[in-house]
Amino acid sequence: MENLAIIGGGNLGKSIISGLLTSGLFGTTQITVSGKSKNNLTAIKQTFNVVVSQSNTEAIQNAKWILLCVQPKQLASVLDEIKETIHPDQMLISTVTGVGIQEINKVLPYNKVIRVMPNTGASKKMSMTCIAANNECAEELKTVEKMFSTIGKTLVIEEPLMQAATVLGASGIAFFLRFLRAMIQGGIQMGFHPHEAQIIAVQTAMGAATLVSENGTHPECEIDKVTTPQGCTIQGLNEMEHQGLSSSVIKGVMASYEKINSIK
Numbered sequence: 001m002e003n004l005a006i007i008g009g010g011n012l013g014k015s016i017i018s019g020l021l022t023s024g025l026f027g028t029t030q031i032t033v034s035g036k037s038k039n040n041l042t043a044i045k046q047t048f049n050v051v052v053s054q055s056n057t058e059a060i061q062n063a064k065w066i067l068l069c070v071q072p073k074q075l076a077s078v079l080d081e082i083k084e085t086i087h088p089d090q091m092l093i094s095t096v097t098g099v100g101i102q103e104i105n106k107v108l109p110y111n112k113v114i115r116v117m118p119n120t121g122a123s124k125k126m127s128m129t130c131i132a133a134n135n136e137c138a139e140e141l142k143t144v145e146k147m148f149s150t151i152g153k154t155l156v157i158e159e160p161l162m163q164a165a166t167v168l169g170a171s172g173i174a175f176f177l178r179f180l181r182a183m184i185q186g187g188i189q190m191g192f193h194p195h196e197a198q199i200i201a202v203q204t205a206m207g208a209a210t211l212v213s214e215n216g217t218h219p220e221c222e223i224d225k226v227t228t229p230q231g232c233t234i235q236g237l238n239e240m241e242h243q244g245l246s247s248s249v250i251k252g253v254m255a256s257y258e259k260i261n262s263i264k
Contacts, residue, residue, distance in 0.1 A: 002030075002064030007056050007078055009035040009044050012095060013069040015123035017048050019151030022125060034059035057085040065147075068094040068104075072263055075099055079107040086111060091140055097166055098263040101134060101159060112137050114144050115162055118151065119170045127152030128172075130165035167256045175252065180205055 032051040041052040088110040101113045118129040129148040187197030227234045
């Protein structure tokens with residue numbers, strides 16, 4: 001695998017670094033991370049032993065793949081910084097929320113661009129990464145799929161769905177964790193110590209997701225297996241629905257989607 005430059009060493013960037021190194025697809029000398037914070041780069045160097053630089057132009061010099069892993073408001077300055085240095089044969093991979101391939105090509109018209117949206121599960125090789133590309137990137141798309149398959153599951157989608165993928169797959173981490181926190185709090189109220197409640201709730205969540213994933217069933221099919229007539233499970237489920245559980249989750253997802261579509 002050719003060298004990779006990662007512009008941006010935030011939480012997502014670190015998760016991707018961790019996952020890629022653990023997979024063995026890249027060695028530490030093949031990854032260069034650039035950013036403005038010297039302290040953050042020092043921490044990344046100490047943790048992952050990859051090459052670091054405060055210069056984006058320096059970071060991309062020997063890289064075939066350039067991963068843009070910055071906030072939307074930072075992208076314009078990053079592209080402006082590298083546009084005189086980047087070569088046409090260097091491939092851009094963008095994780096930037098709300099910025100399309102066409103917008104990046106307005107600044108860098110000679111470079112191919114593939115959009116990806118992983119999530120922070122990448123650090124545990126449990127990312128859900130959605131990928132979108134133009135037809136001209138068919139060969140490069142295969143390599144990017146391989147790259148991100150090392151840190152979890154991948155799904156190639158149409159670019160107009162990338163906003164929705166960001167909400168469901170990336171923001172979704174936070175949504176599920178908030179529900180998990182509520183389960184833990186309920187466990188504490190019933191009498192478990194916090195660490196006990198967390199062990200039970202976390203393993204139960206993992207089991208629930210695995211049942212749906214490996215059985216290929218709809219969640220309701222698995223719910224039916226644990227709901228008995230006049231039982232405690234259906235009592236709890238009905239009360240959650242009376243309080244608006246499903247409605248609140250859908251409204252939250254859609255509020256996030258509306259917000260991401262307003263980011264410019």
